[in-house]
Amino acid sequence: MHRRPVMRIALSTLALLGGLGVAAGTGTAAQADSKPEQPASAGLLTALQKDFHFTAQQAEQRLAAEKQAAKTDRAAREAAGSAFAGSWFDAKKGTLTVALTGTRTADAVRATGAEVRTGARHSEARLTSVKRAIDRIKAPTSVTGWRVDPRTNRVVVDVLAKDRSDKAVRAFLTKAEDAGPVTVHAVEGAPEKPRPLAAGTVGGDPFYTGNVRCSIGFSVVGGFVTAGHCGQPGQAVYGWDNSYIGNIQGSTFPGDDMAWVNVGSGWWTTPVVLGWGTVSDQLVRGSNVAPVGSSICRSGSTSHWHCGTVLGLNETINYANGPVYEATHTNVCAEPGDSGGSFISGDQAQGVTSGGFGNCTSGGETWFQPVNEILGRYGLTLVTS
Known part of the structure; x- marks a missing residue:
């Protein structure tokens, strides 16, 4: 059995470990709803007070x-x-x-x-169809992404402001606007293009695939989920102490950014996300989707625990490696090595960190792959408390 440090990395990203005697249940979000209501943890309330400048009552x-x-x-x-x-x-x-x-x-x-x-001109189904049509258009790198925006009832396309008049950008936007109701948003503040957030080998609480360091996302029956860009199917996965965890059983990137790893060799699963001392460790009780505007927090092996707000659902993010579809957009910061780590809203699992821009010193934005999509793709069951 691994010692406490190995248990800590498992908790850090949520995935493996737990103590003998901790009973981890499994179930869907619908099953989680049938359980008695659980009060918010003291740690999560503390995190919201810090990041949103709430009083204890406001956080609750x-x-x-x-x-x-x-x-x-x-x-x-x-x-x-x-x-x-x-x-x-x-x-x-x-x-x-x-x-x-x-x-x-x-x-x-x-x-x-x-x-x-009332009075919206376009249904969500119509806007989703427009977005999918744009997904089929090859985008230049200066187009950073596009999304369905429920507030404006349009598909919003993000373009680096300095490249707005570029010939390739203009050609893309013409095709996008032909697909349906599109609004172009010139991005002034992004210091760089969004990028996946894997990292080279450094110390800390990681898991490794070759020389890549990432973070564990959520426990599933038989393993854990993480980001697809962290490794290829069949690759061996190791803990911070070079102990063997398992192998990547499935991985997709780009298009999606999802993977899952089987666990064994003394590792096991538990429904916990590490709070890194910022908050108490968080239990996972389901995977109900948080609406746009909700608070959300992230745990990762580099920058640890940070919170923010859900900015958008069903976004396409245009990485240099290729687009990732149906991502969720947040203003939570992240840094290299946080890829694959947990996004959680309240006690509900939301997804695994894909990429973003900025850092946790000056601020930034991130995107994550929704966990329910990963569970459905690979036929997995989330481990819940």
Whole structure:
């Protein structure tokens, strides 16, 4: 059995370890909903107070409102049917707002507890179709990504401002605008193009594939999930002390950025994300998707624990290596070596770190691969408390 340091890395990224006698259950998000409501951990409340400048009461109220919004979102989507045009969490009001293309289902959506905004010109299905059409257009590197924006009811394309008039950029934008309702957003502040966040071999709490260091994401039955750019199928995976963990069983990058690793050799799984001393270690109880506007936190082996806000869902991020589709965008910072690490909102697993720009000194933004997509792709079951 590995000693405490190995157990620590497992916790750090959430994945392996745990103590004998810690019973880890398994289940889907729907199953998690049937369990008794659990209060927010003291550590998570402390993190929100620090990063959002909340009082203890404000942090508690925010987490409770976000948990309710995630539940409302599922019910509202079903009630809205084909009129659903997007949703987001209104942090000032503490409620979920749902956009609709008509009024026929408005009362049914209100009955779920959501606020309703009617008059949207395009359904979410229509905007998703437009985004997928743009996904098929080869983008120049100065186009950093594109996404469905529920608030503006458009597909927003991000372009480096300094290259807005570049011939290749203009040609791409012409094709994108032909696909449907598109708004171009000139990015002024990004210090660099988004990039995957793997790292070379350095000390710390990593896992290694060759000379690449990444972070563990979430425990699944028989292993853990992480980022696809961290390694290829069949590659051996080692802990910080060079102890063998397992092998990469499946990996995709680009297109997606997902992988999973089987575990053995004295390693085992546990439903925990390491708080790195910033907060207490966090239990994972499900994987309900946090709406746009929700608070979210990240754990990784380089920059440890940081929090921020969900900026967008279903985004395409255009890395130099190729695009990654259906990513979630946040303003949480990250650094090389954090790739694959855990994104969690409340006690709900959200995804694994893919890439971003900036750092945790001056700030930055990140994208993650949603965990539910990884579970579905590989037929895995999340380990939950």
